[in-house]
Structures are given as structure tokens and as C-alpha cells.
Amino acid sequence: MTVMKPRTRRDFMRTAAMGAGAAAVSTVFPAISADADDAILVGGLHDLSGFIDFAGIPMNQIMLMAIEEINAQGGLLGREVKGVVYDPQSNMSLYSQYATQLALKDKVAVVMGGITSASRETIRPIFHRFKTLYFYNTLYEGGVCDRNEITLGTTPAQTVEQLVPHTMNLWGKKVYTIAADYNYGQITAAWVKRYVEQNGGEVLSTDFFPLDVTNFGPTISKIQEAKPDMVMSVLVGTGHLGFYNQWAAGGMKDEIPIASTTFGAAGAEIEIIKPEVANGIITCYGYYPQIDSPMNNAWVESVKKRYPDDTPFLTELSAFTWEGMMIWADAVRTAGSLDRMALIEVMESGKEYEFPSGRVTIDRKTHHAIRDVYVADLQDKQYVIKEKFSQVQPVDTQTVCDLEKDPNANKHYEISLN
Amino acid sequence: MDFALIVLIELLRAVAGLVLIAAGLAIIFGMMRVINIAHGEFLMLGGYTVVLTTKLGVNLWVAILVLAPLFVGVFGVIVERCIIQFLYNRLLDSILATWGLSLLIIGAVTVVFGNTVEGVATPLGGFAIGDYKMASYTLVLIFAAALILAAIFAGLKYTRFGLIARSTMQNPGMAEALGVNSKLVYMATFGIGAALTGLAGGLLAPIAGVVPSMGVYFIGQAFITVVTGGSAIVAGTLSASTMLGTLSQSVTFMSGPVFGDAALLLVALILLRLLPQGITGRIFSRSL
Numbered sequence: 001m002t003v004m005k006p007r008t009r010r011d012f013m014r015t016a017a018m019g020a021g022a023a024a025v026s027t028v029f030p031a032i033s034a035d036a037d038d039a040i041l042v043g044g045l046h047d048l049s050g051f052i053d054f055a056g057i058p059m060n061q062i063m064l065m066a067i068e069e070i071n072a073q074g075g076l077l078g079r080e081v082k083g084v085v086y087d088p089q090s091n092m093s094l095y096s097q098y099a100t101q102l103a104l105k106d107k108v109a110v111v112m113g114g115i116t117s118a119s120r121e122t123i124r125p126i127f128h129r130f131k132t133l134y135f136y137n138t139l140y141e142g143g144v145c146d147r148n149e150i151t152l153g154t155t156p157a158q159t160v161e162q163l164v165p166h167t168m169n170l171w172g173k174k175v176y177t178i179a180a181d182y183n184y185g186q187i188t189a190a191w192v193k194r195y196v197e198q199n200g201g202e203v204l205s206t207d208f209f210p211l212d213v214t215n216f217g218p219t220i221s222k223i224q225e226a227k228p229d230m231v232m233s234v235l236v237g238t239g240h241l242g243f244y245n246q247w248a249a250g251g252m253k254d255e256i257p258i259a260s261t262t263f264g265a266a267g268a269e270i271e272i273i274k275p276e277v278a279n280g281i282i283t284c285y286g287y288y289p290q291i292d293s294p295m296n297n298a299w300v301e302s303v304k305k306r307y308p309d310d311t312p313f314l315t316e317l318s319a320f321t322w323e324g325m326m327i328w329a330d331a332v333r334t335a336g337s338l339d340r341m342a343l344i345e346v347m348e349s350g351k352e353y354e355f356p357s358g359r360v361t362i363d364r365k366t367h368h369a370i371r372d373v374y375v376a377d378l379q380d381k382q383y384v385i386k387e388k389f390s391q392v393q394p395v396d397t398q399t400v401c402d403l404e405k406d407p408n409a410n411k412h413y414e415i416s417l418n
Numbered sequence: 419m420d421f422a423l424i425v426l427i428e429l430l431r432a433v434a435g436l437v438l439i440a441a442g443l444a445i446i447f448g449m450m451r452v453i454n455i456a457h458g459e460f461l462m463l464g465g466y467t468v469v470l471t472t473k474l475g476v477n478l479w480v481a482i483l484v485l486a487p488l489f490v491g492v493f494g495v496i497v498e499r500c501i502i503q504f505l506y507n508r509l510l511d512s513i514l515a516t517w518g519l520s521l522l523i524i525g526a527v528t529v530v531f532g533n534t535v536e537g538v539a540t541p542l543g544g545f546a547i548g549d550y551k552m553a554s555y556t557l558v559l560i561f562a563a564a565l566i567l568a569a570i571f572a573g574l575k576y577t578r579f580g581l582i583a584r585s586t587m588q589n590p591g592m593a594e595a596l597g598v599n600s601k602l603v604y605m606a607t608f609g610i611g612a613a614l615t616g617l618a619g620g621l622l623a624p625i626a627g628v629v630p631s632m633g634v635y636f637i638g639q640a641f642i643t644v645v646t647g648g649s650a651i652v653a654g655t656l657s658a659s660t661m662l663g664t665l666s667q668s669v670t671f672m673s674g675p676v677f678g679d680a681a682l683l684l685v686a687l688i689l690l691r692l693l694p695q696g697i698t699g700r701i702f703s704r705s706l
Contacts, residue, residue: 049525049528051631053528053533054533054534181675181676207674207675208674208675208676209675209676210675210676210679212634212635212638212679213675213679214622214625214626214635214636215431215432215435215625217428217431217432217556218425218428218667218670218671218675218678219670219675221421221424221425221428221550221552221671222671224549224550224551225421225550238627238629238631238632239626239627239632239635240627241537241626241627241629242625242626242627245537245539245540245624245625245626245627246540246553246625248539248540249539249540249542249543249544249553249554249555249624249625250544250551250552250553251543251544251551251553252544252551255551267534268533268534271534271535271536272534272535272536272537272627272628272629273536273537273627274536274537274538274539276539277539
């Protein structure tokens, strides 16, 4: 793979000037040591099978693509980069086993992975203890405080803060929240309530659903009784997908609009639920493939070129995995070493990275990303981006975590708003 | 008033939902004493049959009412011949084998079709009761559940095959002595149970997210219903579904789905404590 990918704004300008947005550039790269023993190892721990493999497979594909790009640019420190990929199969004991293996046996330089919060909290302490740099690239409920982890996904305060006023302006002030009954759903629903009230609105009711609920009839009746201006869906998982079909089947789709903090987050919902049911759902994420910037357009093309037949879903999850690899590679180049603390110091120094998703900075206090987020309307499996918010801070995690004061923190705070 | 009618329909729908997912299992477990852990995957196969064949242009109703039960029924017969027939009266072994089968089916479907296949939208649109709107398909589910129970009852009670099947389940040795090919009866009964499960999966496809792992959302409730119901297929399924469905749905209306789920488990727990043989072990014990 000899496609040179823009990595920083300057690189991008240079690439663009060469008239080579996504075209192959034949440049002579410094020779990479072919000695396999000398390779720098990057660990990948994504669910490649099991109930969320639709999220894990694209993340893994993009991680491998990023490794190829880094090697095409000459590797790092004159050495080749190699992926060490395990499939934890959505199984927490395999997660801890493979995490230990990556840290102690394979001695990888960095690990990308973990999807659910359960899997992250299984492996994060392991990497903390064994001093293995760790990137978590999935949107989640916020609250991780660990200097060893770089957290690139958005948190509720980043997305809900934008989604609520945007949709309230469109539709009205009365909101009915339906949420998955576990920590992500509970915490996100609390943020929804806070932002609705801050914007002068009212949450009529918040209903929680265990993940195995498939029949939403009673709730749909109750929503009709409450007559909200909009429904905020924080539903999670394939069991809850039935809600959207049942909602549309009763003709509610044209009556009360839906905003969601989760729909299409990993890409699968958009494929499984028919457009006639899903059209019009408004979401807010840190990445959409439809972001119209030359860099993103080139990146989307490069993904399609690398995976022409099995093009991965391009979502926050996969896009931020690529960002994680690029941030790490940049730190290695800048520090000129693989030393974990040296890399952490580079990454938390406030560097601004230009990525397909927009500008990204690592917040020194929380190691979470300060990034651009977007509000988009789903139409026929394509997002129409409605609004962009620049440089949004992970306010939720900032309220509980300060790594400058407590660099040895090793905790996942449950952010309580109640 | 309108809301009361809505609640009533939703209660019926909850009962119908349990009847649908449990009827096939009631035959396979209740009648044949085979624990089919892959029951949820049979439902999923029914759903996948609908999703994939409608994609190829087959009429949705043909897919739901004909193809889903047909395909899963045939699949059930193959499973019975290859695996289940060796496991009659070996309860624990059948659990292990069908658990393996369940994993195999999930894996195979994921590999062959992927786990993000575009689903089908719910047909028929909605109707209004006063200020409330409701999916017409809800009525289809209620009607289908009633029809399935009636068909099982009529089939067992008034057909010759029903008589032979009942006698074989009761005493296979005696039935064989009277010239019944019990192997064939077992195979056919398992196939019918599988076909009913496929039909249920097909019926659920338009209102659920059809993914390879969807079976896990139904298997628990299906087993709870069948075990609570006890040995009589029709009376057991109907009484257990009615009791569990109305109670959990009422609680859902009053306090939300978390408590609805809990209520279902609590009721099943109490019932099994009082009636360890299931509802029809004590009451209606002579019914079908």
C-alpha cells in the first residue's frame, strides 16, 4: 500500500499540492527493516465475533489499514509496525486473558481496543498495571480517569449537549426519553434531562428497558398518552431495534420525531432498519462519513480502495481507531522512542491534530479528546449534516477527573447527576 | 376509555407473544421431553427466511406464513435425524448437544449472511383508537397466536396423526406393539414443533431486529412459559402465557419495563414453587 495519507494539516497541503488526494504516490521511502523480530507490535483487541462483531470488525479493519499506511510511510523509528490481533469474542474472560498476553508475552508498544464499557473496564486496569499504553476509541458514558489511557470517543456531555438544543429548536420543548437499563443508558438519560432543563424544556418521562426487551407496545401507548414533542432514544443493542419498527408500524413516525444518542453509532442499525422506518432520526456523533472536507473525502476513498468488497462501516468507532493509530505514530516520531511516558507527554502536550473528523486535541486533565461534533439527519442510509460544533470539551469527565493533580489515578467514575 | 382499550389489546398482544414463541417449544419440550436450547435459533432462522426471501422479491405474507415454517420445519427434521433421535430420554445430553447446535447455527448464519441484513418493515400500517394509534400488525399477531393454539388442539384431538402422536409420547413401547413406527412419529412431531417455531420467527421478523443473536431475547421467556404451563400443550401454553403475559404487561404499564420483566420472573417463580409440575400438572391436568 503506497497511498500516502495526510497526517497533519501541513502534510495534507503537501499531498494536495502534489495533486494526489487519494492517488498512489510513488515516493522512495526509507528502507524498513524486514526483520520480523525487530518489528514494533501494535495490539488489537476488538470483538471480531459475538454479539457486537459488527462494531469490532470495522475497527480492526481500519486499525490494520492504518498500520499499512504507517509502514508505507517508512514505518516508525526505521522499524516495521505489525499488528497483533486477538478476538476476545465478546467474552470478558478472553478479554482479560488476551490483554495480559499482549502486555506480558507479546510486549506490544500500544493497544487499540475494547468496545463495551465492560470490556474496557476489564482490560484498562491490566494495561495500567503492566504499563502498556492503551487507546479506547469508542463513544461511552464518560468518567474514565487513567493517564495510561487515551480516550478518543465522544462522551454524553459532548454529544447530548448539542443534540438536545438542536432538536428542541426543531421540534419543541417536551421530551420523552427511552433508554437502555444499564450504566450508559442511565447516565446518558440523566444528561438528557439536564440539558433539556437547561434549555427551558421538560422531560415528561424517562423509561428504562432491560437489554432483552423486544416488545415496546406499552411504551408506545404511553408516549402517545404523554404527547411529547419528541422522543429521545438512548436504546442499545439489537433487542431494542424492534422499537423503531413498532414505532413506525403504528404510524407514529410522522407524528412524533425521534432523536437518538445511539442509533447508527456502530453503523449496523442503518443497515438493519429499513430507510422508510429510520429516515428522519437525528443523531449527534464525532464522525460521519459525509463530513465534507477534502481530508475526509480522501480518507473515505482510501478506505473504499483498501476494502472494496467488505467496506467497513465508517463511524466514530472506526474513524477514531484510525485517529488513535495516527496520534500514537505521531508521538513515536516526535519522541523518537517507544518509551511510554515520553509518548504520553507528547500526546498530552496540547498538540492539535487535523483528522477526517476535524481538529482533535487530547485534554491534558482527562486524556479525553477535545473534538468537533456534528448533528446529522438520517435520510436513505446517508447522513445529512445539519450543524457542526467546534472543539467541544469532555465536560462530564472533566468534572470528576484531573490527571494533572492525580497522575496515578486508575478509576472509572460513575458520573452521577442526581 | 380509549386508553383502556389500548391496554387490553396490549395485554392480548403480550399473551400472544408468549404463545407464539412457546408453542413450538411446548410440543418439542412438553410433549417429547427434549430440551431444545437451539429453540431461539429456530426462531431466528424463521426470521432470516422472511428477511432474505422478501429481499429476493417474495411476497411478505408468503414468506411469513409458508416459507418460514416450511424451511425451519425441514431443518428441524434434519436436526432430529442427525442429532436429536440419539438423545431421547437423555435430558442432559440433549441440553449440551442443542446448545452446541445453537452456537453452530448462530455462527453459520453470521458467516453466510453476515449479521447486518436489512430487515423488513412492519406491514399493514396503523389504525386509530381515539387519540391513540396502533400497529394493525399487532392484531395479526394476536389472531395468529389464537389460530396456532386452535390448530394444535384440533390436530392433536381430532386427527389420526394427533392420536398416534399422543399415544407414542405416552408409551412408545405400546404404540410400537400396535404397529406404530415411533421413529417416524418422533421425527414428524419434532418437525411440526420446529415449523411452528419458524412460523413464530417469521411473524416476529417485521417487529424485531433480525440478527443472528436474536434468539437469546426469546429463549428465556419461551422456556419459562412452557415449564410454568406444565405438560398439557394447549392448556399449559395458554394458561401460562395468559398469566405471565397479562401480569408482566400490566406491571410494565404501571411501573415500566424493568419491573415488567421482574414481575414475569417473580410470578413464574411463585407458580413453580406452588405447582412444581406446572399449572397443568395440578389444574386442567387431563386437558391437552
